[in-house]
Amino acid sequence: MSGQGSTEGIVIAIDGPSGSGKSSTSKGVAKARGLRYLDTGAMYRALTWWMLDNGVDVEDPAAVAAAVDRPVITMGTDPAAPTVSVDGRDVAAEIRGREVTASVSAVSAVPRARELLVAAQREAIDAARREGPGIVVEGRDITTVVAPDAPVKLFVTASAEARAQRRSKEIRTGDVAATRADLERRDRLDSSRAHSPLTLTSGTAELDTTGLDLDEVVALVVDLVDEAARAAATARA
């Protein structure tokens, strides 16, 4: 709850390039305002993990499309302890591995994969709205495709160097140049695919976090959420 407006049922849509801080910011905002949190990148990663584990050729879009209905992906949306499982198995660690990271852009470019996951994401949003608290959803096409009518839409960015430095610190590698090359490769693929590419469109505010620490970014976004809640309360009065 904010001072004047309720955040009940609110949807916050956040997109941005790899490693820009979408997950950390989304979790921080969701915790601060008692909202749920949905990491849609984890859903594409879980699907990719299943494809690799089942010997599907992830570079073959027809093979991916034919298998896409088979795994059951389940997401836990508590921002303090988000979970991701495939056919009942917790895959939180596996989906962050090198192999999945290298293949996830190919799988997420397959239209049938997007169709299924977007439908699941919209169901999660509807459930959160029905049950009260509202939700922060982050990914690559949330502001454009999944929830284009969300009252708060943000495109979180940071320079490639800042993103590479942050990610290198997180995964404890000194090879910042290789980390940067990985991030930039994924950004290129995710921004140039034919279906639902990562794009900043009008109506979405860009937030460049290059010179800001995480607490500052979370505080800025919480202010935007409270402002949207107040505006909604005023419109209802």
Ligand SMILES: Nc1ncnc2c1ncn2[C@@H]1O[C@H](COP(=O)(O)OP(=O)(O)OP(=O)(O)O)[C@@H](O)[C@H]1O
């Ligand atoms: N404003 C910030 N200042 C410093 N570090 C940050 C900031 N925002 C995020 N980080 C750190 O940067 C790393 C990447 O952040 P995060 O995982 O939230 O990015 P992401 O956009 O969700 O990445 P991906 O798209 O790969 O899932 C994490 O280690 C996180 O703690």
Ligand SMILES: Nc1ccn([C@H]2C[C@H](O)[C@@H](COP(=O)(O)O)O2)c(=O)n1
């Ligand atoms: N809404 C989304 C979310 C993610 N993806 C794809 C593209 C990313 O490279 C990959 C992994 O996401 P991350 O964990 O880095 O956030 O999943 C997408 O296409 N659409």
